[in-house]
Amino acid sequence: MSGLVLNNVTKQFGSFTAVENVQLSVPHGTFVCMLGPSGCGKTTLLRMIAGLDDPTGGSILLDGEDITKVPTHKRNLGMVFQSLALFPHLSVGENIAYPLRIRGKSREEQKKRVDELLALIHLPGYGDRPVSKLSGGQRQRVAIARALALSPKLFLLDEPLSALDAKLREAMQVELRQLQQKLGITTIVVTHDQREAMTMADTVVVMNGGHIRQAASPIEIYRKPADTFVADFIGSTNLIETTADSSGAATVFGNKVPGLILPAGMQKATISVRPEDVHLTAPGNGAINGIVTFVRDLGGTIETFVEAGGKQIVAVSTPRARPEVTAGQQVGIVLAPDVCVVLKQ
Amino acid sequence: MKREAPQSVADYGPLFFPAGMLLVFFVVPFGTMIAVSFFQRQQGGFYTPAFVFSNYERFLSVFFGGVLGFSLMLAITVAICCVVLALPFTYLLSKLPRRLQVIWLVALLSVLSLSEVIIGFAWSTLFSRTAGITNILVQLGLMKQAVALSPSFGAVLTGMVYQALPYTVLVLYPALVRLDPTLMEAARTLGSSPLRAFFNVLVPALRNTIMATLIMVFIFALGSYLLPQILGRPQHWTLSVLITDQAIYQSNMPFAAAMAVFLVLVTLGLVALTLLIGRKGEKA
Numbered sequence: 001m002s003g004l005v006l007n008n009v010t011k012q013f014g015s016f017t018a019v020e021n022v023q024l025s026v027p028h029g030t031f032v033c034m035l036g037p038s039g040c041g042k043t044t045l046l047r048m049i050a051g052l053d054d055p056t057g058g059s060i061l062l063d064g065e066d067i068t069k070v071p072t073h074k075r076n077l078g079m080v081f082q083s084l085a086l087f088p089h090l091s092v093g094e095n096i097a098y099p100l101r102i103r104g105k106s107r108e109e110q111k112k113r114v115d116e117l118l119a120l121i122h123l124p125g126y127g128d129r130p131v132s133k134l135s136g137g138q139r140q141r142v143a144i145a146r147a148l149a150l151s152p153k154l155f156l157l158d159e160p161l162s163a164l165d166a167k168l169r170e171a172m173q174v175e176l177r178q179l180q181q182k183l184g185i186t187t188i189v190v191t192h193d194q195r196e197a198m199t200m201a202d203t204v205v206v207m208n209g210g211h212i213r214q215a216a217s218p219i220e221i222y223r224k225p226a227d228t229f230v231a232d233f234i235g236s237t238n239l240i241e242t243t244a245d246s247s248g249a250a251t252v253f254g255n256k257v258p259g260l261i262l263p264a265g266m267q268k269a270t271i272s273v274r275p276e277d278v279h280l281t282a283p284g285n286g287a288i289n290g291i292v293t294f295v296r297d298l299g300g301t302i303e304t305f306v307e308a309g310g311k312q313i314v315a316v317s318t319p320r321a322r323p324e325v326t327a328g329q330q331v332g333i334v335l336a337p338d339v340c341v342v343l344k345q
Numbered sequence: 346m347k348r349e350a351p352q353s354v355a356d357y358g359p360l361f362f363p364a365g366m367l368l369v370f371f372v373v374p375f376g377t378m379i380a381v382s383f384f385q386r387q388q389g390g391f392y393t394p395a396f397v398f399s400n401y402e403r404f405l406s407v408f409f410g411g412v413l414g415f416s417l418m419l420a421i422t423v424a425i426c427c428v429v430l431a432l433p434f435t436y437l438l439s440k441l442p443r444r445l446q447v448i449w450l451v452a453l454l455s456v457l458s459l460s461e462v463i464i465g466f467a468w469s470t471l472f473s474r475t476a477g478i479t480n481i482l483v484q485l486g487l488m489k490q491a492v493a494l495s496p497s498f499g500a501v502l503t504g505m506v507y508q509a510l511p512y513t514v515l516v517l518y519p520a521l522v523r524l525d526p527t528l529m530e531a532a533r534t535l536g537s538s539p540l541r542a543f544f545n546v547l548v549p550a551l552r553n554t555i556m557a558t559l560i561m562v563f564i565f566a567l568g569s570y571l572l573p574q575i576l577g578r579p580q581h582w583t584l585s586v587l588i589t590d591q592a593i594y595q596s597n598m599p600f601a602a603a604m605a606v607f608l609v610l611v612t613l614g615l616v617a618l619t620l621l622i623g624r625k626g627e628k629a
Contacts, residue, residue: 052530072533085531089549099535102545150536 002063003028003186004049004154010057011044018044020210021058026203028063029184031177033197036207037233042190043158045207049188050156051075062153077154078147082162084139086131092142093118093127099149117145120179137168144176148183155180155187161196173199194234198222206230222274227344231272238273238313239343240335252335253309257287259337270343277339278315280304280323286332292325306331382602392599400603409587409604413611416567416583423505423566424559430506431513432555436547438514439521450518453511461508465575468504469495472576500576505569509562516561520554556623560616567612584608 004026011019019041026032034042047053049060051072059068067075086095096117097110105113118124121141131139140160147155160176161169177200180187191197197204198218205215206229214226225231228239242250244262250271251257262269283289290308302322304315313333315322325331351357385395403409438449471478472495482488494500528550532542548555570585584604592601 050530050534052533071538072530073536073538075534076536077534079531079534081527081531083525083527085525085527087528087531087546087550089552098532098537102536102541146535156534 003030004188005061006045006049006058007061008058009045009048009055009060011041011048011053012056017210019048019055022210022212024205024212024215026186026188028186030202031180031187031200032189032203032205033201034188034190034205034207035194035197035233036192038192040207041210042205042207046156046158046188046190049154050077050079075154076150076152077156078150078152079156080140080143080147080158080160082159084143084163086139086143086146088131090131091127092123092129092131092134095131095142096127096146096149098146103150113149117149120148121145136164137172140164140172144179148185151183151185153186155185157187157189159190159192161191162193169193169196170199176200204234206233208233224341225272225343228270228272231341231343236275236314238275238278240271240273240311240313241268242271243268250340253288253311255288257335257337257340260335260340261337262342266342271340272343273313273335273340275303275314275316277336278313279317279334279336280306280315280325281332281334282323283330283332286334288333288335290331290333292327292329292331294327295325304331306333308333378602379606381598382606384599384602386597386599391596400599401607403600404603404607409584412582412584412587413608415581416585416608417611417615419501419505419573419581419583420563420566422502423509424562426502426506427509427513427562428517428555428559431510431517431558432548432551433543435514435517435521436543439518439524450515453514456507456511461569461571462575464508465504465572468500468507469575472497472500472503495576496578496581498577498581501573501581504572504576505566508569508572509565512565513558513562516558517551517554520551524550553623556619560619564612564616567608 004024006022006024009019009022010017022041022045034045036042044053048055051067051070055068059066061067062075087098090098093111093114096114100110100113114127115124118126121144123138123141123145126134126138126142131142134142140163143160144157147157157176161172164172173196176189180200189196189200201218203215204218204221206213206221208229214221214230216224221230221234225234225237231237231239240252242252242257242260242262244250244266248261248264248266249256250260250262250269252271260271280286288308290306290313292304293307293312294305296303296305297319300318301316302319304317304322304325306313306315315333323331380394381392382400383396383398384392384400385397386392386400438446441449470476472493474491474493477491477494479488479491479494483491524547528546529539529542532546533539537545567583568585570583570589573582573586585608588601588604588608591597591604
């Protein structure tokens, strides 16, 4: 198969298991974001793909070829580091030309390719500047250009945008995605920013505790989270405990939710409902009743905090789509069965 | 933060102590030495205040010129050998686990506690015919018979490199520990083998540190006067040996002072030249 395949990849540092039995296949040309809290093993996994760390178990295949034992410099990949790792003693152009120089390309070839790449990253004519004279965003682009200089098979980025301010980060996310689509290069980005992952990725890989919890398209991860960790980590959500009777009909806080059926054999389950899917209505009209405790009016959206059955449920809606409620008021909560995702235990 | 310029004498207060120390321990002795270098020597006695250039004139001979040249060449060779040996060593040291690093550094520091005399005699034993390292080579069948390796230029060089190496490592160590490890990793992902990355990323990135270390070891080696005497022949003696000889055994303080001043001037000139070349290289 063309693309990258990880087979039961495991990495142990002494007695600590950073990555355990990771199974993943990345088809050629896809953009994958590995997402997770710090210490979840995502960076270790990326470093193993790059060959900077050796797996203690499993194998890594690139276009059908086992590269587990191939040293980094023979893997034909480009990598952007969190620190960017631009060489301080070289100019912008020399930094980008570094991999070309190592491969013994002629000066004309180097210059041609550097000019091409500078145009690609929208920094034409910057070749002679010292790296220290660039802004954060410009350095970022130079690091990307340098990693792409040899047209690698695999483009790896480790928290590439974390050093930029929020506005620039958003712009670079779009730019990076457009660049990847233009070049059609298989790309893997490690990030802890879910917005970044949602913006750029074809496939989001959510990791925790050295395991892949779910790997799917961004919208599927959001709409159909596999477990409580994914549901809670991606966006905000309401996690509600439910119980089922013998027919599978679900009950929340003692009230039946019409139409919500748990899979056969499940007695108890946690369901996830996104705040924007929670609708408020008059008391008695919804599945459950509650008391409004706080209203956060952000202008564009309104968050309503409702206490029901001792739990806090958050509903988000636009001002016009929401009944006028204030703190202390009794409300009914509508839980439509199609927006309730039953999570794995 | 911008500070106001000092207004009164009291504002300069914090400078008094360091300035005083510098005056007492550096300016006065160095001034005395410069003054003495122009004094008139009394045959069989000490010296009388005067202002003569005869001490400097005497120095401008082929013999002393040769000794000065040899001293500089020896110091430069020691500096280069030390840096060439210490750079890869310290780089590998900085990659070791923290605990092992501490053990190595303590071992290096313990070498510093050895006196120059002990180092000299230890090496002269190791280089001797009867008890030296060539006996091991004979045992291994690599040599026919044991030979004396000392006195020789190689023996002087080895002893001085041995003495200066711990300093070199200790000066390079902080810079290498602080060096961003992803620079080398980036070079590897860009197709450079670890060995190539060492030469075309690490060495140029540490250019200024390497330059400063070379100068430090050079000056350190220039002052050495015991090891050349213990491990070398008279033609391997440095200017420092001759200065000691003139000052202590010939009781010719003015001439010794003149030689010392000359050595300081030449050293400063060389260091300035190195820095100038370094700065030019940086601009290019």
